[in-house]
Structures are given as structure tokens and as C-alpha cells.
Amino acid sequence: MARLLAVLIACSFIAACTSTLQPEAPETAEAPSEVKLPDYAQAQKDKLAELFVVAENYDPQFRTQVNSREEKLTALLLAKDVGEIDGEQRFEVPAELISVWSYFRQLQLVGDAANLKAIWEGSDGSGKAHEHWYKTDTMNVFQANSIPARESVNYTMIIKGKGRLDAIRLDISEDGISRVFDDSPWSVLGADKPILPVTLDADLDATLSIGGITEFETDKYFRVYAAPWGGPWGVHDYFLDHGFTPGRQIYKIYPALELGYDDEYPNKPPFTEDPNRPHHADPAFFDSGWTWPQTIPDGIAERYPDLDYVLCLDEWPSFNRHAGEGIVNSRGTPKDFVAAGETAGRTLKLIVEQTGIAPKWVEVKNESDVPYEWSYHSVPDGQSWIKLADFHNKVAAGVKEYVPGTLVGGPTSAYPNFAGGDWRLARNQLEFMDNTKGHLDFYAHHFYESEALLFEDSLREGKNTYLLGRMTAYLDVVRAHQANTDNVVPLVISEYGSLSGGGKDHQVWKKLRNYSAFMVQFMQRPDELDVTVPFLIPFIWWEPEANDGIFKFESIDENRDLGSLTANREGIASGIPGSPMTGINPSKPRWFLDLWNGYTGKLVPISSDTTHVNVHAAADGNTLWVAVSNMKSQRLAVDLAGMIGKRKVKAAEQRRLYLDSGDLIYEEVDVCKQLAGVSLAAEETSVIKITLADPIVSEKTLTQTRHYGSRTLMPSGEPQSLAISAGDVVEPNSATLRVAVQRNDGFASPLTVTFNGNAIEVDLSDSQGIAKYDTVKEIDIPADWIKAENDVTLNQPDEGGMLAAAVLLLTSE
Known part of the structure; x- marks a missing residue:
């Protein structure tokens, strides 16, 4: 009897879970409400107003925004028309500029300034010459935040x-800053727009195969920015318990081996130049028998015996440094690439x-890809990318000689802004791949988003x-070029995230939003x-005030020595026995x-009916995981009930991580009765865990393949023809042509795609007025148009744009 009662209760729970669905979400926007700013935000608002008052005294430079016609402040001039300098010239910096110094991104010496140095002296006795960031033909540039600016x-x-010296320019940004303070982080994001209904479609009877991959590979995505060493080990155990592992770390040869970290690696012998071979490291160092603390290999062996990491x-x-008149080499660009390769190989073998x-x-x-990392970029001989490829080839050979089987890659781009300089940066990248073909095993890039809060609006x-x-x-451009040059090797995204700094909730939110x-x-x-x-980063021990690591200090010693690395280094560094938590x-x-x-789990075919909802x-088993990433500046009501159909749902939990009125919120919500209208905030990524009464059984496999067009970087303004080979996939279930399109201020005319003689017109009106329009358009192609070899013509009549790449996505059973 008790067992029968339990079954009846369980059945009634299932019925209750699936019988009541949330009504369709309202489509009206909410009336704007007054935003109450916290004290620190009000202080920022007051400081912004102060900046615009101060700016009037220093020849302010403005940029007019193309849509709103708003004038945005881009720079101030501390001095102008200075003239010739031979020796030194002193400039008193007004206190009112120091008060707003945090707004300045760069200090620019404009003119014939390559051989000019900037030195700061403070009334507190501070002062030093500051490193160049980079140089151009007309500027010598310093990072403004590297210069002390204390108001007292x-x-x-x-x-x-x-x-x-023609001018001393205090640069804010190319886009400029508005005089109107943005209080949106402390509002309900997207409340000024209607809630957008979104429908998902999934085939729960099928397994999705993408290039032969049918399982979700956690080790490809669930990573943190750390080496497999670097304590305390309890931090490692924490993220391991959550399914994440170390992904990547930098090993800086000069500070680690030549200078040395005595507290981490005591008894290190001298790391010096080989007396018989200039620029080479003395092999005696690597043969000295020096060992790291045993806690490092022991901790790794316990946790990561088979870890693959970058x-x-x-x-x-x-x-071994590139040097010469006017050369700025702050990040150790080498002079002798063969010597660099040997040092790299020996160093890696030591590690x-x-x-x-x-x-x-x-x-x-x-x-x-940037001058402050590769100093040859600041030499105006046009050879910097050729040298960069030669360097990678020689160092790859050195690494593989000492540690066979290692995969070596580059260029590890900081800012792959391919469209920059009329697509010159893309051409540099593609030529780099051509010049390293057969030498590199992967190509690596970094992607960092801007500080914007709502990307559609920004x-x-x-x-x-x-x-x-x-x-x-951009990834389509890279892969298409690889396919067309027989240089198909994997890509590694060894860093991604946000350019936003700070530890306030809305600043941390931008980073977490971008990660997902x-x-x-x-x-x-x-x-x-x-x-x-x-x-x-799991634990930012070198910045005790930081709030944007997985762990933070409980308290900070306000009286600590500001010159020291951290308030309490002991026990935090790697390799110290018993590193405490x-x-x-x-x-x-x-x-x-x-x-x-x-x-x-196994991959499930799923799609959204709304662009920018990924x-x-x-x-x-009987668990269906669904990730919904909303890149709209609107809130969503997402229908998951339709794709589940008649399957019985036992439980449904939505994991939410979003920003609400300035507060970062994480919550786990029971949405069992709301699957027809699951709520998402603007730019929120939610993970929904749906537990079904019965296991999900795959009855078929849907295979997705990519087929790249034979040409890249095709200018608009005239018809562009290309070929796309579908190979053996001539009877797909569905086909989509994805075209990369770019034009400053958008397109005035549509794009006409002619596919095997059949024409489709693609509306580009959404691009108009967007200063930096650079995206992809996806066009549904009737499956019966597909042939083994396909002729495609892209015709966009507006000059000045780029049809950067095309890829045909085919799904077949």
C-alpha cells in the first residue's frame, strides 16, 4: 500500500510539473523608474562632470557620434606647439588634470618624438623615466596608468x-566618452524594451555530430587561467570539484630564470649567457641539478596526472634582446631566433x-601581434610579420628538439581586429599562416570584449x-584560408574575457557574462x-584588493608596505609545504x-528562432542540459516546452547569473511549471537542467559539416565568384550559407547571393548607421540546390565593404 501511495504521489508530481505553463510574457516595456546610485557610483558621476569642466581649459577634442550626433570627448592637450627640443623641457602638470587622470588611456608625445623620453617628478620625491608603449611615425606613446597620479x-x-614636439596629448579613447553618466548598471537592464518571446527547436531523438564529435568535451571548455602548479592546492581542489581544470599560464624566462623568484624557487643557480655562444643560455644552468620544491610534482601527480594544458x-x-636606436623592447623580444629556440626548448624540458x-x-x-610584445612591429621596414613567422619556425624547431611530441603554435594574437587598416591586419595574419605552414601545429588567438554593458546598444x-x-x-576567415592553402590545423583560444576592470558587481558581471x-x-x-x-584567475594573490578571482583575501592589512608584492605572501606561493587555505x-x-x-552528455541538435540568442x-541519461546565451539588449521569455513535446518532465532547474539593479545575482530557480516562458535577463546566459521521467534515447545521428568557400577577403562593389565543394554530402537535410560582411556605417543595398544559378536577396538594412558593422549573415539554402561542387556569386554593390568569407553548413542524416 505504501509503495502504491508513493507511485501515485510521484505521478501527481509529474502531472503538476507539466500541466501548468506560464502564460506568454508581456511584450510591453516597463515605464522608466528613477535609478538610485550607490555612493561610489555617485562619486563617479560627479567626477565625470568634473572632467568636462576641466577639459575646457585644455583644447578638448571631440568626436561626433554618427547616429545620435552626440559629441564625445576623445582627448585633451596638455601642451601644443612646443617646438624643437634639444636637451630637456619641463612642464608643470596642473592639479586639476591629476584629479581626472584616471580617464586618460595614453600620454602621447606628438611630432618628431621617437627619441624623446618622458620623466615624471613628484613633490613627494617620486619620479622616474617611463617605458614607451609603442611608437608611430608621428607619436611616442606611453600608457597613462603607468604614470603616478596622486591628488595630493x-x-x-x-x-x-x-x-x-607638436603637442602633449592626453588620449581618452578613439570612440570618446559621453558627458552623460551611464547609470544603466544600476537599473533593470532591458526594462525600456519589450520582453522578447523566443522559441527553441530541438530533436531529442537525435545525436548531433559536429565534424565527428558527438559528446560534449568538458576539457575543451571548462578551464581556469592557471598552470597545474601554483597554490594553495585547496584552490585547485575547489575548481576541480566543479569540473574545471587549469588551462593556460605564461612562463616568463627572464624574470623566472635570470632574475629568479627566491621565495618560490630557492637555491637557483645563476642563469647566464653561454661564454662561447652569444645570445645563447649557458647549458650549465640546465645541467646543474637544480630542483623545484617536491610539493609541486607531488601536487600535480595527485590531481593532474594526464592533464593537457597550454x-x-x-x-x-x-x-638576447632586440635593441637599437628608438627600439622599445619591454617584453623581451629576442634578437637571435636560433638562440631563442634553444633556450625555449631547454626551458620547456626543465619545466x-x-x-x-x-x-x-x-x-x-x-x-x-602588438608592438609592445613584438618590438619589430615598431621598426618601419615592413618586415615585422615576416620576422615573426621566422621566429616561430625556429623556436618551434628548438622546442620539438628538446621535448618531442609537443604541439607548438602562435601568433597568440592580443587583438585580432581583422578589419583594421582596411583589412591589413587580416592579411598579416593570413600571410603569417602561409609562412609558418608545416612548422606550427596550431594557431592561437585571444578575444576580449569591450567594457560595454549592452552590446547591441553599444x-x-x-x-x-x-x-x-x-x-x-574572423574565425571563418581563418578556417577558410586554412582550407584553401592545405594548412588545416586546430585553433586554440588561450585567453578570452573582458577588457573591463574593477571588482564592483557590475564590473565582475561583465567578465562572467563574457565568459559564458x-x-x-x-x-x-x-x-x-x-x-x-x-x-x-583562481586567486589573484599579488593584488590583495582584487574581487574578480575565484578566491579573495578575507581581509587586507591597511598598514601593509605598498611596495611589497602582497600583504601575506607566505603560504600562498606555490611549492611551500602545507600551503594554507x-x-x-x-x-x-x-x-x-x-x-x-x-x-x-551527448550533443543534441538545437536551434533558436532569434538572432543573437545562441x-x-x-x-x-534522463537529463537534458540546455544552455541559452542571450546577446540581445532585451529580456527574453524562452519557450522550451514545445521542443520537449509529450515527454514527461520530473524536474526543471534554471541556473541564473545576471545583473539586476547593480547587484550580481546567482540563483537556482524551479521552472518546472514555466517551461513555456523561461525568463532571461538582458545578456544573461542561463543553464537549464531538465530531468525527464525516461532516458533520452537517440534513434539517429545528424551530422553537421562545414564547407568553406574558395576565396576570402572579397571587396564589395562588384560581383564576387567563389566555389564551395560539398564533397559527398549531396543530399543534406538542411543547408545554411554563412557570409561574413563588413562595411563602416553599414550597407545601403541588399546582398544578392546566387547559388548554383538560383538568386536570393539578403536584407542588410539592419546595418545602416552602424559605424563598425562587422558580422555574419546566415542564409537558408534549399537542400535540393546542393551539388558536389557549388558555384556561388556574392553581389553587394556598395563600395568600401568586405565579403570576408563564406561557409556552407550542411546537416545530413
Whole structure:
């Protein structure tokens, strides 16, 4: 009797779970409500007003936003028409500028300034010459945040050297800053727009195969930014318990081996130049028998005996540095590439010996597309990318000589803004791949989003964004070029995240939002990506005030020595026996781990009916995992009930991580009765765990394949023809042509696609007025149009744009 009663209760629960569905969400926007700012935000608002008052005294420069016609402040001039300098010239820096210094991104010496140095002196006795960031033909540029700016100190800037100084420019940003303070982080995001109904479609009777991959690969996505060593070990155990593992770390040769970290690696012998071979490291160092603390290999062996991870080598030793008049080499760009290769190989072999584990992927220079990392970019001979390829080839050979089997790659781009300089940056990248073909085993890039809060809105305001199609476009360009040059090797995304700094809730939210949004997009191409690593650091011990690591300090000693690395280094560094967990606690970024914990299973075909609402699904027994990533600036009501159909639902839990009125919120919500209208905030990624009464059984496999067009970087303004081979897939279930489209200020005319003689007109009116329009368009192609070899013509009559790549996505049973 008791058993029968239990069955009846269970059946009534199932019925209750599925019988009542939330009515369709209202489509009206909410009336705007007054935003109450916290004290720190009000202080920021007051400081912004102060900036615009101060700016009037320093020849302010403005940029007019194309849509709103708003004037945005881009820079101030501290001095102008200075003239010739031969020796030194002093400039007193007004206190009112120091008060608003945090707004300035760069200090620019404009003119014939390559040989001019900037030195700061403070009334508190501080002062030093500051490193260049980079140079151009007309500017010498310094990072403004590298210069001290304390309001209680009077500063003098000393310009030394020989040259001509036309102006001292304090740059804010290319896009400019509005005089109107953005209070949206403390509002309900998207409340000014209607709630958008979205329907998902899934085939729960099928397994999805993407390039032969049918299972969700957690080790490809669930990573943190860390090496498999670096304590305390309790931090490692925490993220391991959530299904995440170390993904990537940089090993800087000069500071680690030549300078040395005595507290971490005591008794290190001297790391010096080989007396008989200039620029080479003395092999005696590597043969000295020096060992790291035993806690490192022991801790790794206990947790990561078979871990594949990325290690990036950087900062070559002082005796192998690119140097010369006007050369700025702050990140150890080497002079002798053969010597660099040997040093890299020996260093990697040392790391493997000391840790007991070899990295699978080795990058040989961090972010080598930018001048401050690869100093040859600042030499105006046009050879910097050729040298960069030669460097990668020689260092790859050195690494493989000493650690056979290691995969070596690059260029580990900091900012793959392919459309920059009329697509010059893309051409540099493609030529780099051509010049390293056969030498490199993967190509690596980093993707960092802007500080924008709502990307759709910011795009209309003239800003760039990767997550609304631009990253997809650029990856398509890379893969198409690989396919067309017989150089198909995997991609590694060894860093991704946000350019937003700070530890306030809305700032941390931007980072966590980006991690999930990028990850869901990376999940769409598991066959092309080897590993992806969010820039989520487990414990930022060197910045005790930081709130954006998974762990943070419980308290900070306000009287600590500001010159020391951290308030309490002992026990925090790697390799110290018994590294304690005391004194640190999990912080809010841990919610990113909670959001994704447990997500696994066979891939399920799923789609969204709304652009910029990206989805992914996996089935594990009777559990259906669904990830919904909303990149709209609207709130959503998502219908999952239709795709579940008549299957009985036992439970449904929505994991939510979103920003509400300035507060970062993580919650787990029972949505069993709301599956017809699951709520998502603007730009929220939710993970929904649906438990069904019966296991999900796959009855078929749907295979998705990509077929890249034979040409890339095709200018608009005239018809462009290309070929796409479908190979053996001539009777697909469905077909989609994805075209990368870019044009500043958008297109005035539609795109006409002629596919095997059949014409389709693609509306591009949504692009108009967008200053940096750069995305993809997806066009449904009737399946019966597909042939083994397909002729495609792209005709967009507006000059000045780019049809960067085309890929045919075929799904077949």
C-alpha cells in the first residue's frame, strides 16, 4: 500500500510539473523608474562632470557620434606647439588634470618624438623615466596608468632628448566618452524594451555530430587561467570539484630564470649567457641539478596526472634582446631566433622535469601581434610579420628538439581586429599562416570584449563587439584560408574575457557574462577548437584588493608596505609545504563554476528562432542540459516546452547569473511549471537542467559539416565568384550559407547571393548607421540546390565593404 501511495504521489508530481505553463510574457516595456546610485557610483558621476569642466581649459577634442550626433570627448592637450627640443623641457602638470587622470588611456608625445623620453617628478620625491608603449611615425606613446597620479602630489613632466614636439596629448579613447553618466548598471537592464518571446527547436531523438564529435568535451571548455602548479592546492581542489581544470599560464624566462623568484624557487643557480655562444643560455644552468620544491610534482601527480594544458613562453633573457636606436623592447623580444629556440626548448624540458607533466600546447610568444610584445612591429621596414613567422619556425624547431611530441603554435594574437587598416591586419595574419605552414601545429588567438554593458546598444553607439557575429566572421576567415592553402590545423583560444576592470558587481558581471557568452559560441565549433581558456584567475594573490578571482583575501592589512608584492605572501606561493587555505574565501566569480557544474552528455541538435540568442544542448541519461546565451539588449521569455513535446518532465532547474539593479545575482530557480516562458535577463546566459521521467534515447545521428568557400577577403562593389565543394554530402537535410560582411556605417543595398544559378536577396538594412558593422549573415539554402561542387556569386554593390568569407553548413542524416 505504501509503495502504491508513493507511485501515485510521484505521478501527481509529474502531472503538476507539466500541466501548468506560464502564460506568454508581456511584450510591453516597463515605464522608466528613477535609478538610485550607490555612493561610489555617485562619486563617479560627479567626477565625470568634473572632467568636462576641466577639459575646457585644455583644447578638448571631440568626436561626433554618427547616429545620435552626440559629441564625445576623445582627448585633451596638455601642451601644443612646443617646438624643437634639444636637451630637456619641463612642464608643470596642473592639479586639476591629476584629479581626472584616471580617464586618460595614453600620454602621447606628438611630432618628431621617437627619441624623446618622458620623466615624471613628484613633490613627494617620486619620479622616474617611463617605458614607451609603442611608437608611430608621428607619436611616442606611453600608457597613462603607468604614470603616478596622486591628488595630493604636485607633478612635473620632463621631456628629454632631441626632436620636435607638436603637442602633449592626453588620449581618452578613439570612440570618446559621453558627458552623460551611464547609470544603466544600476537599473533593470532591458526594462525600456519589450520582453522578447523566443522559441527553441530541438530533436531529442537525435545525436548531433559536429565534424565527428558527438559528446560534449568538458576539457575543451571548462578551464581556469592557471598552470597545474601554483597554490594553495585547496584552490585547485575547489575548481576541480566543479569540473574545471587549469588551462593556460605564461612562463616568463627572464624574470623566472635570470632574475629568479627566491621565495618560490630557492637555491637557483645563476642563469647566464653561454661564454662561447652569444645570445645563447649557458647549458650549465640546465645541467646543474637544480630542483623545484617536491610539493609541486607531488601536487600535480595527485590531481593532474594526464592533464593537457597550454604553456606560453615569453620574455627572453637580457643577453638576447632586440635593441637599437628608438627600439622599445619591454617584453623581451629576442634578437637571435636560433638562440631563442634553444633556450625555449631547454626551458620547456626543465619545466617538464620539475613538474612531471608536459604541456600539450606551447605558445612561443604572448600576444605577438602588438608592438609592445613584438618590438619589430615598431621598426618601419615592413618586415615585422615576416620576422615573426621566422621566429616561430625556429623556436618551434628548438622546442620539438628538446621535448618531442609537443604541439607548438602562435601568433597568440592580443587583438585580432581583422578589419583594421582596411583589412591589413587580416592579411598579416593570413600571410603569417602561409609562412609558418608545416612548422606550427596550431594557431592561437585571444578575444576580449569591450567594457560595454549592452552590446547591441553599444554597436549603435559606434563601438566594436565580438559577440554579435564579428568573432564568428574572423574565425571563418581563418578556417577558410586554412582550407584553401592545405594548412588545416586546430585553433586554440588561450585567453578570452573582458577588457573591463574593477571588482564592483557590475564590473565582475561583465567578465562572467563574457565568459559564458564566448563559451557557448565556441561550443558551436568543437571540431575546430582544441582548447579554450577564459581569463578567470583562481586567486589573484599579488593584488590583495582584487574581487574578480575565484578566491579573495578575507581581509587586507591597511598598514601593509605598498611596495611589497602582497600583504601575506607566505603560504600562498606555490611549492611551500602545507600551503594554507586560511585567510582566503571563495568570491562571486565562483558562480561561473556553479553555473556550468555538471553540464555533460551527448550533443543534441538545437536551434533558436532569434538572432543573437545562441543555444547548446546535451543529453545525459534522463537529463537534458540546455544552455541559452542571450546577446540581445532585451529580456527574453524562452519557450522550451514545445521542443520537449509529450515527454514527461520530473524536474526543471534554471541556473541564473545576471545583473539586476547593480547587484550580481546567482540563483537556482524551479521552472518546472514555466517551461513555456523561461525568463532571461538582458545578456544573461542561463543553464537549464531538465530531468525527464525516461532516458533520452537517440534513434539517429545528424551530422553537421562545414564547407568553406574558395576565396576570402572579397571587396564589395562588384560581383564576387567563389566555389564551395560539398564533397559527398549531396543530399543534406538542411543547408545554411554563412557570409561574413563588413562595411563602416553599414550597407545601403541588399546582398544578392546566387547559388548554383538560383538568386536570393539578403536584407542588410539592419546595418545602416552602424559605424563598425562587422558580422555574419546566415542564409537558408534549399537542400535540393546542393551539388558536389557549388558555384556561388556574392553581389553587394556598395563600395568600401568586405565579403570576408563564406561557409556552407550542411546537416545530413
